[in-house]
Each structure stands twice: as structure tokens, then as C-alpha cells.
Amino acid sequence: xxxxxxxxxxxxxxxxxxxxxxxxxxxxxxxxxxxxxxxxxxxxxxxxxxxxxxxxxxxxxxxxxxxxxxxxxxxxxxxxxxxxxxxxxxxxxxxxxxxxxxxxxxxxxxxxxxxxxxxxxxxxxxxxxxxxxxxxxxxxxxxxxxxxxxxxxxxxxxxxxxxxxxxxxxxxxxxxxxxxxxxxxxxxxxxxxxxxxxxxxxxxxxxxxxxxxxxxxxxxxxxxxxxxxxxxxxxxxxxxxxxxxxxxxxxxxxxxxxxxxxxxxxxxxxxxxxxxxxxxxxxxxxxxxxxxxxxxxxxxxxxxxxxxxxxxxxxxxxxxxxxxxxxxxxxxxxxxxxxxxxxxxxxxx
Amino acid sequence: xxxxxxxxxxxxxxxxxxxxxxxxxxxxxxxxxxxxxxxxxxxxxxxxxxxxxxxxxxxxxxxxxxxxxxxxxxxxxxxxxxxxxxxxxxxxxxxxxxxxxxxxxxxxxxxxxxxxxxxxxxxxxxxxxxxxxxxxxxxxxxxxxxxxxxxxxxxxxxxxxxxxxxxxxxx
Numbered sequence: 001x002x003x004x005x006x007x008x009x010x011x012x013x014x015x016x017x018x019x020x021x022x023x024x025x026x027x028x029x030x031x032x033x034x035x036x037x038x039x040x041x042x043x044x045x046x047x048x049x050x051x052x053x054x055x056x057x058x059x060x061x062x063x064x065x066x067x068x069x070x071x072x073x074x075x076x077x078x079x080x081x082x083x084x085x086x087x088x089x090x091x092x093x094x095x096x097x098x099x100x101x102x103x104x105x106x107x108x109x110x111x112x113x114x115x116x117x118x119x120x121x122x123x124x125x126x127x128x129x130x131x132x133x134x135x136x137x138x139x140x141x142x143x144x145x146x147x148x149x150x151x152x153x154x155x156x157x158x159x160x161x162x163x164x165x166x167x168x169x170x171x172x173x174x175x176x177x178x179x180x181x182x183x184x185x186x187x188x189x190x191x192x193x194x195x196x197x198x199x200x201x202x203x204x205x206x207x208x209x210x211x212x213x214x215x216x217x218x219x220x221x222x223x224x225x226x227x228x229x230x231x232x233x234x235x236x237x238x239x240x241x242x243x244x245x246x247x248x249x250x251x252x253x254x255x256x257x258x259x260x261x262x263x264x265x266x267x268x269x270x271x272x273x274x275x276x277x278x279x280x281x282x283x284x285x286x287x288x289x290x291x292x293x294x295x296x297x298x299x300x301x302x303x304x305x306x307x308x309x310x311x312x313x314x315x316x317x318x319x320x321x322x323x324x325x326x327x328x329x330x331x332x333x334x335x336x337x338x339x340x341x342x343x344x345x346x347x348x349x
Numbered sequence: 350x351x352x353x354x355x356x357x358x359x360x361x362x363x364x365x366x367x368x369x370x371x372x373x374x375x376x377x378x379x380x381x382x383x384x385x386x387x388x389x390x391x392x393x394x395x396x397x398x399x400x401x402x403x404x405x406x407x408x409x410x411x412x413x414x415x416x417x418x419x420x421x422x423x424x425x426x427x428x429x430x431x432x433x434x435x436x437x438x439x440x441x442x443x444x445x446x447x448x449x450x451x452x453x454x455x456x457x458x459x460x461x462x463x464x465x466x467x468x469x470x471x472x473x474x475x476x477x478x479x480x481x482x483x484x485x486x487x488x489x490x491x492x493x494x495x496x497x498x499x500x501x502x503x504x505x506x507x508x509x510x511x512x513x514x515x516x517x518x519x520x
Contacts, residue, residue, distance in 0.1 A: 041387075044386070044387040045383045045384075045386050045387060046386070047386055047391055047392045047393070048391060048392070048393050049391055049393055049395070209373075308380060308383060308384065309376075309380065311383055312376070312379045312380045312382075312383040313376055
């Protein structure tokens with residue numbers, strides 16, 4: 001069949017465009033309100049009230065913050081590489097949004113006789129894609145720090161890069177143990193298996209813990225926020241950034257946080273499935289919508305944990321961070337992998 | 350070694366046991382502490398809407414008082430300016446003319462009376478020094494201005510309005 005003979009499925013294209021737009025809009029909206037949520041959680045933990053001036057309960061605060069960032073003076077240092085300087089935050093934002101492509105946001109919706117899958121791309125290498133995108137994310141930090149032409153930024157970017165690379169290893173290893181049980185790299189398959197069986201956090205508690213810690217490190221969240229260590233490095237890799245370019249870096253961090261939370265919910269906590277979802281006797285569309293809500297509920301719990309930990313645990317010293325990654329997490333992840341393999345072999349007889 | 354207080358604690362330098370080395374139990378314990386703070390009473394007040402009650406001895410901005418007939422009490426004796434450790438108070442005296450008896454209580458009055466609120470340390474000595482009970486300190490605080498000269502409070506800022514005739518304050 002030649003390319004010209006393929007009938008274009010317009011409904012499919014429209015459906016995907018709508019889905020992509022919705023996913024992007026939702027992740028941007030959630031990232032916006034994460035900034036608000038973070039300030040509120042911080043305030044509550046510190047016995048304060050948090051933002052409460054802009055709108056009822058301060059819910060317009062993200063708009064005020066965004067407006068402020070847009071109107072701030074934009075400075076590009078004279079001796080910086082202008083192209084790379086602009087590229088850095090763009091890459092950070094771009095990679096942060098890429099992860100959402102392979103995440104199943106829900107089961108199938110039936111609209112006008114058409115089955116609409118709530119996943120942008122159900123590719124069978126879904127998890128590899130995610131690992132690849134996370135690996136790309138480090139370029140945002142590295143290019144930003146390098147292009148600033150500032151020793152502090154460069155030092156901070158180096159720390160950030162080595163941290164992300166160090167923590168990617170145990171993250172990958174803990175995921176390998178997960179693949180060994182699931183037998184599939186497609187996130188949709190992984191969720192469907194958990195829908196029928198048990199959530200993988202019960203089979204892989206250690207793997208989940210390692211994944212959680214690595215997710216904190218990959219998102220550069222406290223206690224692993226060494227690239228942004230403001231009291232040691234004057235603000236870290238985005239020291240020279242101002243106005244919306246800084247905003248992009250900060251925003252990318254919040255999108256990353258949202259995506260990590262969705263990933264943890266999807267991989268280990270059953271994704272859009274919830275207990276007894278198939279025995280409620282509801283229509284399939286209703287079950288799907290409830291499933292989306294379940295996924296977001298799980299996600300919000302993880303986002304809260306991210307914030308909760310940020311205001312509890314102090315930042316690591318750099319050598320402690322490296323020691324934790326290489327001396328503790330990687331051996332533990334390897335051990336987890338070995339034990340998983342042994343159990344699978346034993347059960348096969 | 351003798352300790353200065355009875356609250357001194359000896360430093361525990363024993364090597365950590367396995368439970369402590371695991372680090373995670375300590376993290377979980379810490380997270381419990383921070384979580385409990387979410388449900389605690391907030392220490393802050395919503396300032397412009399709610400104000401914190403002051404103690405009865407609070408010393409805020411000054412006022413110049415009037416007597417029960419609405420006449421200025423101040424006789425420009427200068428004792429407040431002498432008592433002021435920050436030298437924030439300046440005044441000029443003038444003599445009461447016939448026909449001004451309803452404005453000033455005694456023969457002498459302050460034609461100009463200024464307190465520089467940037468110098469003032471709100472010690473309350475002026476209040477104590479005043480023999481005529483003319484100057485008092487209120488519970489008003491947090492003055493704000495865009496210019497330094499706005500902090501020099503003249504008589505029209507300081508005098509309380511006349512209870513009998515509210516528009517008697519001279520500009």
C-alpha cells in the first residue's frame with residue numbers, strides 16, 4: 001500500500017489533538033496551582049496562613065505571580081551565549097511536558113460509537129520513553145548553567161547533572177524489577193495488570209521506595225535540590241535568569257513534579273484503577289471517568305508528599321547525596337532485582 | 350566541668366545503631382511532626398482585618414489633648430522637649446491674645462509643635478514630663494509616608510479634634 005492510498009482517519013486525528021491539548025492544559029494548570037499549593041502547605045507546616053489576598057483564599061495568586069514574572073525586566077548577561085541561554089529554559093519546559101505522551105490518563109471512553117483511548121500514544125516502549133525524557137531533562141539544567149557564563153551557575157549545573165545521572169541508575173534498576181513482573185513496557189498494560197491483580201506497590205515495596213527517592217532527586221526537590229542550593233551557590237544554575245525564563249525553570253520543576261507523581265501512581269499504585277471498579281455495575285464511561293478521578297486523587301496525594309517532605313527534611317551535603325545514590329540505592333536496587341528474579345524463577349518451578 | 354545552667358545535655362557520641370543508620374525512620378518521625386503542625390492553631394493574624402490587642406502600656410503615636418471645653422492643654426513649657434532623649438520635639442510658644450480664650454487654656458500656647466517621628470523612640474518620657482497632661486501616646490502605630498518630611502508631625506497631625514467644634518484645627 002502506498003502512502004497516498006491510506007485513508008486519513010480524521011476522527012482519530014481530531015481526537016488526538018483534543019487529547020494532547022487537554023493533557024497539556026491540565027498539566028500547566030496543575031503546575032500553576034502546585035506553586036500555590038506549595039506556598040499553602042509551607043505556610044500550614046510553619047503555622048502560618050499562606051497566600052490569601054488575591055481572590056478568595058488566594059486562589060488567584062498563581063495569576064499574580066505569573067503576571068509579575070512576565071513584567072519583570074529581562075536580562076541576558078553580556079558574556080553569555082545568547083542562543084544557549086534561551087535554549088536552556090526551553091529544553092527544561094519541553095522535556096517536562098514530553099512525559100505526558102505515554103501516560104494512560106484513563107481507560108477507554110465510548111463517544112458516539114467510537115472507542116477513544118485516553119492515552120496520547122500507547123507505545124510498547126512507554127517506559128523507555130520516560131527514562132529517555134528524564135535523561136534529556138538534565139540538558140536544561142546543564143545548558144542553563146553553562147550559558148550563564150558564571151562559575152557558581154556552572155558548578156551548580158555540574159552538581160545537578162551528576163546528581164540526575166547518579167539517581168537515574170537506581171531508578172532504572174528499580175523499574176527493571178517492575179518489568180520482570182509485568183512483562184511489558186507499555187504503561188497501559190501495566191495499569192491493566194494492576195486492575196486485574198494487585199497494585200505493584202504490594203509486590204515491589206522496596207522498588208517503590210527507591211523509585212520515590214529517585215523521583216525526588218530527578219525533580220531536584222528537597223532534600224535533593226542541590227542544583228538550586230541558594231545558600232551555597234547564590235541560587236544555583238538559574239542564578240543569571242530573570243523574568244519568565246526563570247519562571248520557565250521553576251514551572252518545569254512543578255510540571256516534573258506532577259509527571260513524577262502521575263508516574264508513581266501509574267506504575268505502583270494502580271494508575272486509573274481503583275478497588276472494585278469493575279463490580280460497581282456502572283456504565284463503562286462512568287467507570288472510566290471515576291478512574292480518571294482516581295488517578296488524579298493518587299497524583300495529588302503524591303504531590304502533597306513532595307511538598308510535605310520539602311518542608312521536613314533538610315538538604316543533603318553533596319558527598320552524602322552521592323554516597324546515598326551509589327553506596328545505598330544502587331546496591332539496594334540490584335538486590336531488589338535479584339530477589340524479584342529469584343522469586344519469579346521459583347514460582348515458575 | 351561546671352555547667353552554666355541546669356539544662357545542659359551531654360553530647361551523645363555513640364556510633365549510630367542500625368535503626369538510626371537506616372535514616373528513614375527518622376524521616377518518617379520528622380514528617381509526623383510537620384504534619385501535626387498543619388492542624389495547629391496559626392500563629393499569625395490577618396493583620397489589616399484583625400489586630401492584635403495591645404498591652405495597656407503600649408506606646409504608639411502621640412496626640413495633643415484638649416480639655417473638657419475643647420481648649421488646647423499645651424502651654425508650650427518645653428518640658429517634653431527637654432525630657433525627650435531623641436530630641437524629636439520642637440515647639441514655638443506664643444501669647445494668647447484677647448478673644449482666644451476659647452482656643453487655649455492658659456496665657457501661653459504652642460504656635461508650632463512638631464514631633465519628628467523618625468527620631469522618636471516612643472519612650473514615653475514626654476508623656477511623663479508633661480505637667481498639663483497635654484501629650485499622650487495612643488495605640489496607633491505603623492505610620493507610613495513616601496517622604497521623610499511627611500514624618501514630621503505638626504499640630505494638625507497631633508491635636509485631637511475639638512469635641513465641641515470638630516473643624517477648629519488650624520492648618
